[in-house]
Amino acid sequence: MRGFSMLRLMTVAGITFVGVASLPAPTSGAAERPVDTAALKRLAEQVEPGLQGDARRLAAYVDYFRHKLVSDIRLFAFSVTAEAEGSRGVRLAGYVEFPETRAAIGEYLSILGFEPVHNGLETLPAPELGDKRFGFIKSFNALSYAEPAEKEVVTDCLLGDHLFLLREEDGRLLVHGGDGYIGWVAAEDVHRVEEAAFAEYLAGPRVFLLKNQESPGPGGFEAPAGGRLKFVRDEGDDYIVQLPDGNAGRVAKSHGELRHPPEARIDVICDAAKELLNTPYLWGGKTKSGVDCSGLVQVSFASGGVSVPRDADEQCHMGQLTGTRWSRAAMRRGDTLYFINANGRVSHTGLYLGEDQFIHAVSPVVRINSFNPNDKNYDAARDASFAFARRLWE
Incomplete structure (x- = not known):
């Protein structure tokens, strides 16, 4: 960093x-x-x-x-x-x-x-949460507050937004919202799931709502513009989606946009990062002559036409939260990774390559390491210091 x-x-x-x-x-x-x-x-x-x-x-x-x-x-x-x-x-x-x-x-x-x-x-997360430490907003929207008492609003969570749960108090849940923001939301607005169901819902294509959805007919539901829902199938003038509670719903194609994971663009970014393998570590560097950790991430995304800030503690604000220290099941190739130092501050970044592998710039050279203890390139220190992952493209 x-x-x-x-x-x-x-x-x-x-x-x-x-x-x-x-x-x-x-x-x-x-x-x-x-x-x-x-x-x-x-x-x-x-x-x-x-x-x-x-x-x-x-x-x-x-x-x-x-x-x-x-x-x-x-x-x-x-x-x-x-x-x-x-x-x-x-x-x-x-x-x-x-x-x-x-x-x-x-x-x-x-x-x-x-x-x-x-x-x-x-x-955190509090052990009392059990296995259902994940969730989705199941109501039209849910305000997120700085405290359990409804005082200062932090942000607004929309139908379909994913949540990493941290603790529960007086009918409210402390959560990381999809954007990473910390806040308290009403437990009644959250559909809680276990890790496997959480990752499955976030995988694959999704329908992004472009307009408010107000459909009282069969399969209809109310949803705000900006909501994200899991795509199931194409049916005439509608997209069939899976709602957070498992029920099916219809979104008129005029109201939503179907988006698939941008595999081609992810390839460009990951390939650009791999081009810097074995490059010497150089604080402040961004070339084959020398590169630092945030420089590697910045240059790789620039190859895909995306501008990101220069430093890791700035980059960590960008994108959707996809992984935490205690859950990596929803992470995908191309996600950015953030690590904290021994006193708890973001100090390092890298790029996830999938299947537990990640590329990062460290002394003496850029290399690929693994989160998997069974792999020869396992990096115990980075595994222990991993904090969270972000996704810039959905």
Whole structure:
């Protein structure tokens, strides 16, 4: 990942700090991923140069950690409170998405001199969800909120939108929407499924609604423009689609567009990436003379006529969410992959080639690795640090 470091003033929760804009990405660790203590110490010194934390500033310390080490709270679940306990202790409560984040914030507070740190943070998805940790919006639309209480609207989820479920509370589900956004939706608006059914519904051609669907007749249903539904067959002037709950519906061809997976364009991108195999790793590079991870992805998509941002932490906002650390069944060749460092921040990207294989630029050269432990080219460090996948073309 390319990044930038610059000195700047920053005010968080009323406290002004001087620090760098981003921490250097640590090297990959083993599957258990110990935290990068040196980076956390630098972070702690930005808020308290003497590393003597003040319990009255706990909320500010947590907020600063979130700002610096959580890539984007719109895309990463992070709800953390810290309360003083005893003379120098701290109790953490709430939830985060990744174990790296959980471990890092505990170590960060320890470096600030708080002991003991009782780390009660839950990592998601919550085990109480069971196997049905996936879903689809089954109503016309469902507003997604920043909190379980219906206060601040984050986004709107449309009929057919896919969801990765994270936790449930008071009749609401914390989810990653299809665009990756984190938010709370009403459980009654979600058709929950297991992983196999989730991946099957997302596979193959889909019908994209171009206009609002208002069909009271047989097979009719109401759906908003922008909805995506699984294509079943062509029937006269209609497309027969599968609704999220398994029922069939009709979409007039004048109201929808049938789209197949763009295999030819995906071939162009994957072939362009493979042309850079064995190219030396060069920070900032984008040619056969040298290339970095986000440069490889950017150049590959440019070959297919698609412009993407330069850095991994910018690229990770683009496209539909198709994979998470805990589910890769819906991933498809051509999806972009994102990995986090030992402290939980996006630090690396690559391109999925299908069948567990992915290509990425790492030192010393661009290579193809695998997520499958049975493959000779298995990369345990990247398997452990994988965060999520995105799809730019549907």
